[in-house]
Amino acid sequence: MKRILVVEDEANIREFVVINLNRAGYDTVEAASGEEALRVYDEVGGFDMVLLDIALPGIDGLTVCRELRRRSSTMGVIMLTARTQEQDKVSGLMMGADDYVTKPFSPSELVARVDSLYRRVSVSAGKKGDAPAGEEIMLGDFVLNLRRHSLTKRGREIELTQIEFKIIEYFFNNPDVILDRSDILDRAWGDDYCGEEKIVDVNIRRLRMKIEDDPSHPHHIVTVWGLGYKWVTV
Ligand code: CA
Numbered sequence: 001m002k003r004i005l006v007v008e009d010e011a012n013i014r015e016f017v018v019i020n021l022n023r024a025g026y027d028t029v030e031a032a033s034g035e036e037a038l039r040v041y042d043e044v045g046g047f048d049m050v051l052l053d054i055a056l057p058g059i060d061g062l063t064v065c066r067e068l069r070r071r072s073s074t075m076g077v078i079m080l081t082a083r084t085q086e087q088d089k090v091s092g093l094m095m096g097a098d099d100y101v102t103k104p105f106s107p108s109e110l111v112a113r114v115d116s117l118y119r120r121v122s123v124s125a126g127k128k129g130d131a132p133a134g135e136e137i138m139l140g141d142f143v144l145n146l147r148r149h150s151l152t153k154r155g156r157e158i159e160l161t162q163i164e165f166k167i168i169e170y171f172f173n174n175p176d177v178i179l180d181r182s183d184i185l186d187r188a189w190g191d192d193y194c195g196e197e198k199i200v201d202v203n204i205r206r207l208r209m210k211i212e213d214d215p216s217h218p219h220h221i222v223t224v225w226g227l228g229y230k231w232v233t234v
Contacts, residue, residue, distance in 0.1 A: 001027045002118060003046050007037040007064065008053040008080065013103070017051060020107040021114065034059030038067055048121055049076035049114065052097070054088045062088075062095050069096035073159040074149075076121040078113060093202035098163045099195060109194070116193050120162050137172040139233055142211070142220075144172050151211075158210050163188050167203060171221070171231035180228035204229055 004026050008014040011032070018028045029044055031037035034056045041047060050068060054061035065077055079092035079100040089100050098120075101113050137144045141154045149165050151158045160168065166188035170179065181200045185193060188203070204223075208215040222232050 002122075003027045003029065003048055004114070005029050005031060005037060005041060005044075005047045005050045007031045007034070007050065007056070007061070009033060009056050010053075013053075013080075016107075017110065020110055021051075023107075024111045024115070026114070026118075033057060034061065034064040037064050041068060041071065047075060049078070049118060051078050051080060051101075051114070053080045054085065054092060055082065062091055065092060065095040065097055069161075073161055074121065076117040076162065078117060090202055093199065094206055096161060096206070098161060099189070099199065112192070112194060116190050119190065120166065120188075139172055139175055139231070140220075142172075144168060153211060160210070163203060164207055164210075167200075167207060171229075175231050175233045178224045178227050178230045184229065 002025065004021055006014055006017050006021070006028050008017060009032050014030055014032065018030060021028050029040055029047075031040050035058055037050075037052070038059070041050075052061045052065055052068075056064070061079060065079065068075070068077065073096075077097045079089070079097045081088045081092065081100050081102055083102050089102075092100055098117055099113055101110055135146045137146065143152045145151075146169065149160070149162075151160055151165070151168060167184060170184060170187045181197045184200050185197055189195065189199075204221055205215075208218050208221055212218045212220060220232060222230050224230050
């Protein structure tokens with residue numbers, strides 16, 4: 001069963017989300033606060049994805065996102081944000097969210113975004129850890145294992161979300177080639193994705209924090225102004 005944790009303090013919005021996800025074939029578990037979300041996540045378990053409102057009383061959605069990412073790097077996380085809170089979207093993605101949906105949203109928009117991320121999450125489910133070592137791409141200090149979805153730097157494992165893995169896989173298959181944002185978006189999120197291109201920039205920032213020695217002066221993922229990004233091998 002495709003199980004989603006829905007975290008939203010406003011009962012009418014939560015109900016609207018749950019009804020539409022159930023109709024689309026998802027099993028949902030509800031939480032009305034950040035505290036409840038973390039408790040339910042630990043007690044119920046088996047979640048493939050979380051829909052997480054940012055503005056929650058008590059522990060806010062950003063903190064919940066960071067806590068959930070500590071528990072799972074591979075689960076899908078979509079933040080629910082208010083239209084005016086531009087900074088919230090960026091902060092949410094930096095905390096490890098894969099995507100965001102802006103309120104108010106239509107049922108079809110919500111389900112499309114959930115379906116799109118769910119496909120990415122489920123494709124790689126179960127591959128981590130238990131799979132035998134498979135095909136690898138080595139670039140300098142880095143080894144990307146395509147079967148296990150793992151990345152190591154000088155032998156140390158770097159935890160990646162599913163979207164981050166897709167981006168790194170695209171870079172590693174195209175070293176020293178300039179990749180533009182819309183290609184990265186198509187590759188990592190799927191060409192059916194209907195969100196904004198700037199989500200790519202935030203994911204790149206987050207990846208740099210994980211892989212670069214000095215994220216503010218990146219040596220691996222380099223910005224090529226006006227064109228896109230490039231993985232530099234030397
Ligand atoms: Ca709220």
